[in-house]
Amino acid sequence: MTFVLEAEGLGKRYGRHEALADCNLQIPEGRVVGLVGPNGAGKSTFLGLACGLIQPSEGTIKVLGHHPAAGTDQLARVGFVAQDTPVYANLTVAEHLRLGAELNPRWDQKLAERQVRQLNLKPDHKAGRLSGGQRAQLALTIAAAKRPELLIFDEPVAALDPLARRGFLQNLMEFVAELEASVILSSHLLGDLERICDHVVVLGDGRLQVAGEADDLVAEHYRLVGAQGDFEDLPQDIEIIQAAHTDRQTTLIVRSTGPIPHHFTEATHLDLEDIILAYMSRSAYASVTGTAQQFLEARQ
Numbered sequence: 001m002t003f004v005l006e007a008e009g010l011g012k013r014y015g016r017h018e019a020l021a022d023c024n025l026q027i028p029e030g031r032v033v034g035l036v037g038p039n040g041a042g043k044s045t046f047l048g049l050a051c052g053l054i055q056p057s058e059g060t061i062k063v064l065g066h067h068p069a070a071g072t073d074q075l076a077r078v079g080f081v082a083q084d085t086p087v088y089a090n091l092t093v094a095e096h097l098r099l100g101a102e103l104n105p106r107w108d109q110k111l112a113e114r115q116v117r118q119l120n121l122k123p124d125h126k127a128g129r130l131s132g133g134q135r136a137q138l139a140l141t142i143a144a145a146k147r148p149e150l151l152i153f154d155e156p157v158a159a160l161d162p163l164a165r166r167g168f169l170q171n172l173m174e175f176v177a178e179l180e181a182s183v184i185l186s187s188h189l190l191g192d193l194e195r196i197c198d199h200v201v202v203l204g205d206g207r208l209q210v211a212g213e214a215d216d217l218v219a220e221h222y223r224l225v226g227a228q229g230d231f232e233d234l235p236q237d238i239e240i241i242q243a244a245h246t247d248r249q250t251t252l253i254v255r256s257t258g259p260i261p262h263h264f265t266e267a268t269h270l271d272l273e274d275i276i277l278a279y280m281s282r283s284a285y286a287s288v289t290g291t292a293q294q295f296l297e298a299r300q
């Protein structure tokens, strides 16, 4: 299997603050990857490392088999759109395309012009006067016209209304099909990610919480409901992601690659959004409430 991104022991410190630590990850090629995590989880740091904008404090990262930003060839293979989809406010749409053509050896002017026409962007319009949605589409057009093998977006749709968001994601998926590119996209909008992503990476508190193919994650996660005593013989190879108790019942979210013992009659699969939320709250709350940890300790 070929990987678009491989990280080994990857970490980044800002002073004494660990923004990312001990990240081991392999992302297969040809995927649309959703990068998810609470605020401050380390998503932008991870994407900055992947683009070579920042350097690791420890460990290694390879993108398309090479160090990020290893040279101009490598830069041409990756399209990056930073948070808030920045464009040059004083340049027109046409000037953005000219700049793209100057700076990128594989620039596809036909694709860029076709897209500008389809979006009804006027070539002489200053980018600073475009709406948020149009700016995002212009940034996407420029990134795609580079004809990269990997497109990386940091929260591209955060500021867009639902209609503009849908338009952006639709165009993104069309580009993915046309360019046969891989995509890594960070977002807080789990519903969007569930619709378009086939691979998910969840960060929390600067650590990798889970990563994998969306279908595998859905197949391997369950919600188990029962009285607390019901779980005493839970096999040790079933990983507890989250535990919640009331006086009368316990609800566990677990990961299991094997079958769930059949006396758990209330074992149901979760959708991807609930799985992501379980990992996010594990990283956010486990240290506060200790629920999953306590449960695990009680079992040992």
Ligand SMILES: Nc1ncnc2c1ncn2[C@@H]1O[C@H](COP(=O)(O)OP(=O)(O)OP(=O)(O)O)[C@@H](O)[C@H]1O
Residues within 6 Å of the ligand: 014, 017, 018, 019, 037, 038, 039, 040, 041, 042, 043, 044, 045, 046
């Ligand atoms: N240049 C910097 N200097 C110091 N600390 C930083 C710097 N950039 C990020 N951090 C810190 O590193 C941590 C991770 O930040 P990062 O921006 O990667 O998170 P994020 O998951 O992208 O967050 P958000 O969802 O809010 O954009 C945060 O605690 C942040 O304050």
